[in-house]
Amino acid sequence: MKxxxxxxxxxxxxxxxxxxxxxxxxxxKLSVAHQYCPYSAVCFGAMGLNPKFGQFLYIVPMIxxxxxxxxxxxxxxxFCSYVCPIGSLQEFxxxxxPMNKKRNKKNILTxxxxxxxxxxxxxxxxxxxxxxxxxIHYLYIKNCPIMNINHPQNIGLIxxxxxxxxxxxxxxxxxxxxxxxxxxxxxxxxxxWIGKFLHIPRMKIHGTESACVNCQLxxxxxxxxxxxxxxxxxxxxxxxxxxxxxxxxxxxxxxTFELIN
Ligand code: SF4
Ligand code: SF4
Ligand code: SF4
Numbered sequence: 485m486k487x488x489x490x491x492x493x494x495x496x497x498x499x500x501x502x503x504x505x506x507x508x509x510x511x512x513k514l515s516v517a518h519q520y521c522p523y524s525a526v527c528f529g530a531m532g533l534n535p536k537f538g539q540f541l542y543i544v545p546m547i548x549x550x551x552x553x554x555x556x557x558x559x560x561x562x563f564c565s566y567v568c569p570i571g572s573l574q575e576f577x578x579x580x581x582p583m584n585k586k587r588n589k590k591n592i593l594t595x596x597x598x599x600x601x602x603x604x605x606x607x608x609x610x611x612x613x614x615x616x617x618x619x620i621h622y623l624y625i626k627n628c629p630i631m632n633i634n635h636p637q638n639i640g641l642i643x644x645x646x647x648x649x650x651x652x653x654x655x656x657x658x659x660x661x662x663x664x665x666x667x668x669x670x671x672x673x674x675x676x677w678i679g680k681f682l683h684i685p686r687m688k689i690h691g692t693e694s695a696c697v698n699c700q701l702x703x704x705x706x707x708x709x710x711x712x713x714x715x716x717x718x719x720x721x722x723x724x725x726x727x728x729x730x731x732x733x734x735x736x737x738x739x740t741f742e743l744i745n
Contacts, residue, residue, distance in 0.1 A: 487727035491565060495572040502569035509634045517634040518542045523668045525549030526609070527625065530616035537619050549668075556672040556721075557679035558743075560687050564662060564669065564724040570629060571662050571724070574654035575707065581655055591709050592656060598709050601664040602722070609667035609674075629661070658707040663722070676721035685745040687725060689718040695735050702729035702739060717744050 508514040518524050524545040532540030540546060552563050564571045578584075583592070593601070612624040625631050629650055632643040639647070646665075653660040662669055679686055691702075693716055702712040708722045712729050725741070733739045 486731060488731055491726065494566045495575070498567050499569050499572050506633055510636065517630045519545060521545055521630050522549030522552050523628075523630070525553065526612055526667065526671060527616050527628075530613040531619055534617050534619060553668070553672050553675050556676050556686075557684050558686055559725070560676065561669070561672050561721070561724045562687070563672075565726040570650060570666075571659060574650055574659045574661060577651060577654045578658040578707070581658070583656075591704070593709070595709070595711065598663070604664050605666055605670040606674075608665060609670035612667050624667075658709075659724075662724070663708055669722075673721035680719065680745075683745050685743045687741055688744045689723060689729060689739055690742040690744060691715060691717070691733075691739045692735075692737075695738050697735060699734060701732040701734065705729060705732045712739070717742070 505514070505520055506517075509517055509520075514520075518528065519542055522545055524542045525547075526549070528541045529546050529550070531537055532546075556563070591598075608624075615623045626640070627642045627646050629646050632639050632647055649661045649665060657663075676686065689712060691712065696713055698713060700713060703710075705728045706712055707726060707728065708720075708724060710718060710720045710722055712718055727741070730739045730741070
């Protein structure tokens with residue numbers, strides 16, 4: 485079984501689990517999405533740190549969220565490519581991209597614009613942590629995609645725009661929410677930078693530059709728009725370990741997964 489097929493299987497299992505969960509949340513059979521969302525580690529973790537508030541809510545998802553985020557030190561963002569339903573949804577939606585047959589035209593954003601947009605998610609992370617600490621976390625929660633799906637009857641204009649970044653924009657720009665807006669991705673990236681600073685080996689894509697025939701297929705297929713060719717190992721924390729570049733590389737063993745520090 486190829487990496488892609490194995491990954492698809494795992495993604496579908498987690499999508500089904502999430503759909504069942506959302507069904508129960510939307511129809512009031514379960515109380516609230518925070519109890520199942522790993523990003524509670526940030527929303528409710530920062531709020532619990534405020535002595536004025538004085539307590540940590542949703543302890544279990546907070547701990548799970550922290551474990552997932554910390555595990556990226558060794559595994560990179562494997563959670564994003566295998567488990568997270570928001571990421572998988574965007575990936576499946578991007579199959580409808582009319583440019584899919586012309587892979588060389590697929591990345592409609594230039595690397596310059598892409599690099600600028602990457603900053604947004606760090607700003608959202610800071611905004612969420614600050615507002616959560618001040619116990620005005622509803623500012624983020626009101627527009628969080630998970631909460632919008634949980635309470636479709638309360639969606640406002642911003643909420644609809646947020647959902648469009650998951651359900652519509654990825655038709656044209658793969659994993660738009662993941663690349664530019666997801667604050668949990670920002671947290672995972674920061675943790676990976678800390679790991680790098682401490683010289684902790686992490687799973688990375690390794691390429692042999694001398695073997696590369698410069699076909700650019702890896703760059704064209706990467707859903708995170710990472711420039712893979714011309715690098716000995718991909719240090720970019722944006723890599724979600726999907727393995728698509730490995731699969732597309734025409735050079736046998738040209739790109740591999742390796743534990744590198
Ligand atoms: S970047 Fe965020 S939304 Fe995308 S797969 Fe990762 S955790 Fe999920
Ligand atoms: S660098 Fe390769 S493994 Fe990483 S996200 Fe891009 S295609 Fe996937
Ligand atoms: S797909 Fe392989 S051969 Fe082609 S540019 Fe990327 S690393 Fe080089």
